[in-house]
Amino acid sequence: MALKKSQKSLVTWGKQKWTTASGKPSAKTNEVYAPAKTIAKLKSTPTGKKKLAAANVKKRAATKQGKQHAKHGLHKGKKR
Numbered sequence: 815m816a817l818k819k820s821q822k823s824l825v826t827w828g829k830q831k832w833t834t835a836s837g838k839p840s841a842k843t844n845e846v847y848a849p850a851k852t853i854a855k856l857k858s859t860p861t862g863k864k865k866l867a868a869a870n871v872k873k874r875a876a877t878k879q880g881k882q883h884a885k886h887g888l889h890k891g892k893k894r
Contacts, residue, residue, distance in 0.1 A: 835866055844874040846886050
């Protein structure tokens with residue numbers, strides 16, 4: 815049986831290596847999780863480093879408020 819488009823997307827998402835910018839667990843650093851390729855791309859440019867830093871600030875603030883999820887903006891513009 816063929817997979818539906820949404821199922822294929824989930825399979826692809828699950829195969830990606832997800833990590834934080836430091837490589838340490840988010841529970842200890844309160845950093846955002848993103849695919850390793852995205853983290854590497856962001857870390858390679860000054861603008862990307864600023865975006866990543868801003869996302870981590872938002873993530874830490876949300877965590878401090880007891881929230882599990884933060885709207886950090888790294889995924890803006892992506893079709894979801």
